[in-house]
Amino acid sequence: MKRRTFLKKTAFTTAGSLLIPQFLKAYEQKHFGQKPLNDKILVVIQLSGGNDGLNTVVPFRNDIYYRERPSIAINQNNVLRLNDEIAFNPALEKIKELYDNGLVSVINNVGYPNPDRSHFRSMDIWQTGSSSEEYLSSGWIGRYLDAQCIGQSCLPHQALEIDDTLSLALKGQQVNGLSLQNPEKLYRQTQSTFVKTLTDIPAADNHDNVAYLYKTLAETVSSAEYVHTKAKVNKSRMMYPTTELGKSLNTIAELITSGVSTSVYYVSLSGFDTHIRQNDQQDRLLRQYAEAVNVFVNDMKANSRLDDVMVLTFSEFGRRVKQNASSGTDHGTANNVFLIGGPKRTRSILNEAPDLTNLDNGDLKYSIDFREIYATLLDDWLHTDSTKILTQKFNKLPLF
């Protein structure tokens, strides 16, 4: 409270500091408790490096698949069948469990026109929600924040990445999301006496950029305090795997069940760039993914929050149909996307399996633009207007 009074006093004595009322408001809101943007939560899991979709959701009855991948195709006898055509990689056993309970949607052949096979560019496209011909400097979740914050002050923690640095996906034009490895660490960073000095004393300069720096720091400190205090409310009772992803999802679960007003969480799992000896590597990563997500979903269920929490999993591209000479795969195009959690679905496999007879230069053709998924999530899950966030109008999918 002391600081608030101090800020109030100084705010109006500082000439030219346009920022003060806004960041003061941020402090106010923190104290009065802030409502989440809405009651639904989206958790995005990014598989970095280009996960091989064909060995994730396996076309186990397809001769072409086995012919093109003599040393890496997943044995028909080991797969976890979803229907007569496709099956999960056995490493996804824990996802299959959720699938059997009607908690998983598989969307096949997701991509975009004129696909780019560079990690950087394709990730850029997925994170910004652009077409391959346009370059956006803000991310789709960042613009979601922008759209929610018009006319009212907004705090970075409403979109939260579990990492030390912030991805482009969470950078808006007006508002940026917040990134933290865990609430404690961020809190410590913002509690140094020096950072306090910087937030206590207003700027003597009235440049727009200086004001922006002061505002960002004030919001960061405020968000860090808020998240840190809130996160203590509820500790997880589930046993999460000790992997990075397990720890991150544990943190997210605690924030959700503690009632932190974050609408979108973002987390990445890296290592899917399997040019050499793919199977060991992919198996290990998919298992890590499946185990962590399984515990997370059960945790949400145990806390009666599963109806409000949806997990989107994507990778920047799939890989070529034909394996390479090193028992790996090279960069490809269309890929599958998973949606896990939320209300039980009646339809678990949204669309047709990949057509291996109809390729574009050895690569899968997309039939669903990834931005159709974004648009559906924005409109029907996060209840906002997707046309304000994506640069054009996209078809909606019957996802839930």
Add this chain to the structure above:
Amino acid sequence: MSRLQLVKSLFRDSSNIKLLTQVSNAPAQDLKNMRQAVKQNAGGSREDLRDKLKLMAQERRESISSLNDAWVAQMGNGAYAFREKMALFWHNHFACRSRAVSFIQQQNNTLRTHALGKFGDLLMAVSKDAAMLQFLNNQQNRKHSPNENFAREVMELFTLGRGQYTEQDIKEAARAFTGWGFNINGEFVFRENFHDDGLKTIFGKSGNYIGEDVIEMLLANPKTALHISTKIYRAFVNEKVDDAHVTAMAKRFYHSQYDIADLMQYVFTSDWFYHSINIGAQIKSPVEYLSGLQRTFNLNFVDKTPVLYTQKILGQVLFNPPNVAGWPGGKAWIDSSSLLSRLQLPSVLFRNETINISVKESGDVNEEKLVRKNKFEININWQDFAHSFESIPDSVLCKTLASYLLQVPINDATIKRIENKVSAPERTETVKQLCISLMSTLEYQVC
């Protein structure tokens, strides 16, 4: 020295060009070729193949790091600083990535060579540069199967700017660029067999145009001068553009046949360049942050780890622009994380404090996984530095250092707190501690 004299001496100093020579000009191979070559030569086991590929990827990482280090070092060297700042501007303007390190070095030297020359020469050289032709797929731009990538970006990003051309102009220009390619030595080659020598209609004119004709047409359009002037104004003067100033710049630029040095000299000698509204109007880019540190303290990074580490945690790695549009810059440098990192960095770099910020993995298996290194060793001769402030009374030492280190005024209350915080038994240590604190302020982030 008068302002004009000062600027003139800056340009005189900048006539020296020091090319980067870290990487041998051996024929460049992309990874795909490397893999094939290894496969043929190895003939051995999969493990052999894997090890060789690993070795190659590691060699590539090392040479690109050494190139990065060398460039940052050169930026910190006063005699080359201005030319290097221009080269950095052009690196952002002609943003490009390449797997072939020798191509990267070659392009970088092209930017450096023409950094203060004629924009037309620079544009032509970059357009015929191996890394750019590769990056924008012009190697695949052939008669009957044109690839429009280069034609689009040369108009949208490099010259005219968005909205100054039609889709038809791009299609037709792409045909003119068919056959432009490069060989394994990174030399430009015109592959006549792939060239479409038919009639093209570009910007309302028809002819059997070749690539050089299109470049000429782009330069003939004053919109190019306006587009480049706007970017220069945003990078060197103020992110908020003043239309009158930029229009005057563009006019001069166009009439000087795109003389970059003349344009920069005009900017630096204009009264408005020194208006308080244009001082401290920019957020330092991570690379400027690094080169600024070097110049301010005359320091060399003996341990090179912080050079790349700083670029990574602050979000700008040389030779790795996010895409062909370059780094968005300005406020986009700053979010909660990057700002907190900036506030911690001076202590980490100069006080050997532990840092615990991990760098994002790109997902690319060939990218370096930067080991989390907790402490850095940096050698600064603080004695020499403190020596320059010898005659300054203690009572105004902090204020004097502030006006040396910061471009914008800082609140007296902040100065007071810093003074109270620093208590060192002797002068050199006091100067050092004051500097570290002053560099950990928000004001230090602007230039």
